[in-house]
Amino acid sequence: MNCENCVNYIYDEDTEEYVCTANLDEDEYVRLLSSNFKGCPYFRLDDEYGIVRKQN
Numbered sequence: 001m002n003c004e005n006c007v008n009y010i011y012d013e014d015t016e017e018y019v020c021t022a023n024l025d026e027d028e029y030v031r032l033l034s035s036n037f038k039g040c041p042y043f044r045l046d047d048e049y050g051i052v053r054k055q056n
Helices: 026-033 050-055
Strands: 009-012 017-020
Touching: none
Parallel strands: none
Antiparallel strands: 009 017
């Protein structure tokens, strides 16, 4: 899992660190931390040029 390329991975200025903003319930969060997933099911590629392509 490469969080740096995920749209859910943002910089929080209050804590001065990067955080995952995926909307997880408690069970999903525990499963994610315990590595029962082979890959993050909440990963979405942060495609900063996606909006530009839609405008063409």
